[in-house]
Amino acid sequence: MTEIQTASLPHALAGRDVVVGAKKRSGKTLAFVVPVLEKLFRERYTPGRGVGSIILCPTRELACQTFEVFKSVARHHSFSIGLLTGGGNSVDLEEKDHGNDINILVCTPSETLQEKREDSLPAAVQGLIPDNELATTVSLLLDGKISSLSRRTISPQPMVARRPSLHGDMNPFHSFSRGMRKSAIHHAMDGEGNRRRSLPEVEEELAGGGGVRPR
Numbered sequence: 601m602t603e604i605q606t607a608s609l610p611h612a613l614a615g616r617d618v619v620v621g622a623k624k625r626s627g628k629t630l631a632f633v634v635p636v637l638e639k640l641f642r643e644r645y646t647p648g649r650g651v652g653s654i655i656l657c658p659t660r661e662l663a664c665q666t667f668e669v670f671k672s673v674a675r676h677h678s679f680s681i682g683l684l685t686g687g688g689n690s691v692d693l694e695e696k697d698h699g700n701d702i703n704i705l706v707c708t709p710s711e712t713l714q715e716k717r718e719d720s721l722p723a724a725v726q727g728l729i730p731d732n733e734l735a736t737t738v739s740l741l742l743d744g745k746i747s748s749l750s751r752r753t754i755s756p757q758p759m760v761a762r763r764p765s766l767h768g769d770m771n772p773f774h775s776f777s778r779g780m781r782k783s784a785i786h787h788a789m790d791g792e793g794n795r796r797r798s799l800p801e802v803e804e805e806l807a808g809g810g811g812v813r814p815r
């Protein structure tokens with residue numbers, strides 16, 4: 601495992617909220633893909649049981665990459681995995697063999713709810729996450745888009761947020777992470793990718809909107 605995975609996976613697998621920040625190609629994606637798959641596997645999710653995990657991505661590109669990683673890592677599982685991107689009438693949906701009955705939904709609500717956007721993330725998402733109403737948000741998102749998607753078992757907690765790489769635009773990450781429960785576990789590596797920053801340092805930087813910068 602990479603260092604960021606070693607730091608975050610035990611917490612994520614234990615069901616705690618986790619915020620992860622680290623440099624590019626440090627293993628952030630698998631740091632949340634693995635616990636999501638493990639949690640759904642333990643809870644015996646199968647196609648037909650509904651949505652067990654919703655992955656919110658700030659850009660279509662990141663959503664497509666994440667979708668491909670999920671498909672690859674989960675290839676020996678029977679989970680159905682969906683990709684929902686785009687706004688207005690340009691919603692794309694891809695599923696893995698099981699119609700529209702999706703267990704893992706990878707989506708870009710910031711595009712689809714553009715009119716509600718505040719900064720780079722939709723205000724609806726920012727506002728609803730702390731109130732634990734992500735399911736409502738996503739139901740709104742999907743209304744009229746995918747009529748046959750099961751909403752029976754949408755369960756937004758716990759959440760694992762991955763931030764973009766260190767040098768990217770941090771606004772979406774800060775908005776999103778501030779919306780997570782205060783109890784979230786934060787892990788960040790420095791710019792060299794080999795030193796764990798303390799929780800107070802990370803929280804201070806998140807609160808200031810300055811991002812976790814390499815030293």
Ligand SMILES: Nc1ncnc2c1ncn2[C@@H]1O[C@H](COP(=O)(O)OP(=O)(O)OP(=O)(O)O)[C@@H](O)[C@H]1O
Pocket residue numbers: 601602605622623624625626627628629630631764765
């Ligand atoms: N534990 C691991 N063992 C071996 N390879 C790994 C491991 N974790 C990640 N990788 C590989 O390292 C590469 C980078 O991983 P990943 O995409 O998860 O990083 P990232 O931090 O999300 O990258 P980016 O910042 O570019 O989005 C990928 O090719 C991935 O398959």
